Amino acid sequence: MSKSIKRSDVWVILPAYNEARYIGTVLQKLQPITRNIVVIDDGSTDKTAHFAQQQTEHVLRHLVNLGKGAAMKTGAEYAFGHLHAKAVIFFDSDDQHNPQELELFYRQLNTGAQMILGVRSFDENMPLTRIIMNRLASVIILLLFGAYIPDIPSGFKAFTRQVYKKIRWDAADYAVEIEIAARIAKQQIPFVTVPIETIYHDLDRGMSFLHTVRMITKILSWRLAL
């Protein structure tokens, strides 16, 4: 049985790029739940870092925009290396997640889970194209790596230090979520899922067709490399 992890040893990481409009609100909503918050400003050209610094002291800044994967890696290294975190929870900074649902992750970490994936329900809130792409990604991972990982694009996930060592990703961009899924499946890392709310709003940035093509190429290359 894995060791349980206390809430104080868990840090919430928010990768953020040009999220000045939402970051303040998101942090305000998070504050009553936890003070263990790290914001990675990924080279924003707006006031993301400024608003984040008003709410938390742990704000790291990339001088230029590298991508979500790189921001997540910086956050994980800072939390595990500098803050001695035992687990981290990734939380999107664009107000698409419900902070109350952090409790679900804390509970799972407390019961010894090592990898927790937030899974959105495919209801009427999720656009149809998203549902198709989402399912397709899971099926591709199942066919190539032998495990079904639900809702791969979800940015709400948690894992322990031990799991981070196993899944440390290379992708610097949006492909990070799918690389993490591929690594979980390939290494047969046990995971639990928790149901999370589906929130879409006007700032939601979808993936273009070109992104999808690049993603498929990357999955195939990981199949050979991982």
Add this chain to the structure above:
Amino acid sequence: MSVFQVTAMLFALFMLYVVFLHQKRKVLGSTEASFWYSLWALFIILSLFPDLLEGITHLLSFERVFDVLVVSGMMVLTVIIFLTYFNQKSATKRFEESIRKIALEEKRKR
């Protein structure tokens, strides 16, 4: 002299100028610049005197000198593309690591 030869020679002269500019801006070191000067000079010589390649054309069982040049050019291009790809990949990786390292160190200093 054919139009093709004149075009090839003008192109090589232009490339010699590009090499000269990059050497002047210290983008290329003296060894690198010498290599590129020699390469384009050789290109000019071969454009003007393609018969110099007659021997090697028959040795490699090609019909025409032009075919040898096309195949050689494609091989050189392939090598350059591969090298550029690997260099770009490695540079991107180092760039990413540097930016992330700076972010972590800046935070630790504060």
